[in-house]
Amino acid sequence: GAVVSQHPSWVICKSGTSVKIECRSLDFQATTMFWYRQFPKQSLMLMATSNEGSKATYEQGVEKDKFLINHASLTLSTLTVTSAHPEDSSFYICSATPGGYNEQFFGPGTRLTVL
Amino acid sequence: AQRVTQPEKLLSVFKGAPVELKCNYSYSGSPELFWYVQYSRQRLQLLLRHISRESIKGFTADLNKGETSFHLKKPFAQEEDSAMYYCALGQSDSTDKLIFGTGTRLQVFP
Numbered sequence: 001g002a003v004v005s006q007h008p009s010w011v012i013c014k015s016g017t018s019v020k021i022e023c024r025s026l027d028f029q030a031t032t033m034f035w036y037r038q039f040p041k042q043s044l045m046l047m048a049t050s051n052e053g054s055k056a057t058y059e060q061g062v063e064k065d066k067f068l069i070n071h072a073s074l075t076l077s078t079l080t081v082t083s084a085h086p087e088d089s090s091f092y093i094c095s096a097t098p099g100g101y102n103e104q105f106f107g108p109g110t111r112l113t114v115l
Numbered sequence: 116a117q118r119v120t121q122p123e124k125l126l127s128v129f130k131g132a133p134v135e136l137k138c139n140y141s142y143s144g145s146p147e148l149f150w151y152v153q154y155s156r157q158r159l160q161l162l163l164r165h166i167s168r169e170s171i172k173g174f175t176a177d178l179n180k181g182e183t184s185f186h187l188k189k190p191f192a193q194e195e196d197s198a199m200y201y202c203a204l205g206q207s208d209s210t211d212k213l214i215f216g217t218g219t220r221l222q223v224f225p
Binding site for chain 1: 149151158159160161164201211212213214215216217218
């Protein structure tokens with residue numbers, strides 16, 4: 001089956017620093033990748049849609065300058081949380097799809113803790 | 116506005132009992148509905164999608180456009196069914212985006 005990996009699985013950083021999270025599709029080419037945020041005991045909130053070679057499309061209320069997304073290849077998308085603050089602490093999950101109404105394959109998630 | 120509603124946060128049943136996890140949606144276009152499952156300490160994975168009209172692990176779900184519902188059902192719950200279940204709405208445009216409900220935790224007791 002299709003596998004999506006995320007790195008790192010967890011990260012702790014100081015307030016004001018930037019953190020990069022990688023999302024990779026290991027055995028398929030992902031025309032589209034998605035970034036979600038999940039608060040404890042809550043649902044997944046879509047942050048942005050990332051298409052290879054083009055700018056990400058952000059959902060309403062998500063700061064694009066705060067959450068930088070780069071989809072440099074068909075197998076890699078990165079999310080950079082810039083100038084992180086404690087309120088950015090959350091579980092960030094990516095998913096990838098080959099496109100054409102195929103299912104999304106989810107990564108294991110990255111837990112970010114900002115001190 | 117597009118929205119997915121799962122009214123129950125927690126559903127507890129005994130093994131062998133029937134299960135129905137409710138999902139209602141709001142969407143003006145032609146919806147594509149999914150159920151995703153997340154077992155303890157595992158990633159989210161697709162359970163089933165309405166266009167497949169198949170039964171996975173004994174679960175079925177029928178899209179009822181009149182009631183805008185896509186309830187997940189299983190006649191006899193098993194302990195291994197205990198997990199978090201999310202209903203998701205895919206949109207008929209080309210974005211492949213999914214809108215998730217808040218999820219229902221299913222607990223199956225022995």
